[in-house]
Amino acid sequence: MMNRRSTLMLLSGSVVAPNVAFAATPREIIWDDLIPPGVPYSEIIGEGEMNQTNDTWNPIYDANGIKLNEELNGAYIKMPGFIIPFDISAEGVTEFMLVPYVGACIHVPPPPANQLVMVKAANPWPGDQLWDAVWVTGVMRIQLQSTDLGQTGYTITADEMEVYVW
Secondary structure (H helix, E strand, O other): OOOHHHHHHHHHHHHHHHHHHHHHOOEEOOHHHHOOOOOOHHHOOOOOEEEOOOOEEEOOOOHHHHOOOHHHOOOEEEEEEEEEEEEEEOOEEEEEEEEOOOOOOOOOOOOOHHHOEEEEEEEEEOHHHOOOOEEEEEEEEEEEEEOOOOEEEEEEEEEEEEEOOO
């Protein structure tokens, strides 16, 4: 016969267990998933303007460029991308921007905010692997923030990273 305390402990364990099991398996997402449902990619990119003096092109994004997918806020995800380092040391990179393609934010105008992710990694990524595509696994949050390279719409606290092989 179970007493009240044993019954409550058993029930509380059954409520917690599914969340723990769910957290162990990340939801694999792609860059299109960062755009809210119903907003086509073609509607987040504006025409832009050419700065003749500095020989640069500045994108002009409409309101769709900062619309974020609320379903991803707090989600445990795994997504591929490329690293633009912010904090690099002898051990490697721990803070970086995850971008959808090589050269984003460096050689071309930055993608819109809903296509850029700030990452804080638990373990440094080796500095000699900065050109490799990576898988980043961790908790994603919605957070618009400005950097010198562009405005980001998401953050990930990464607990795991690995080379992306396709």
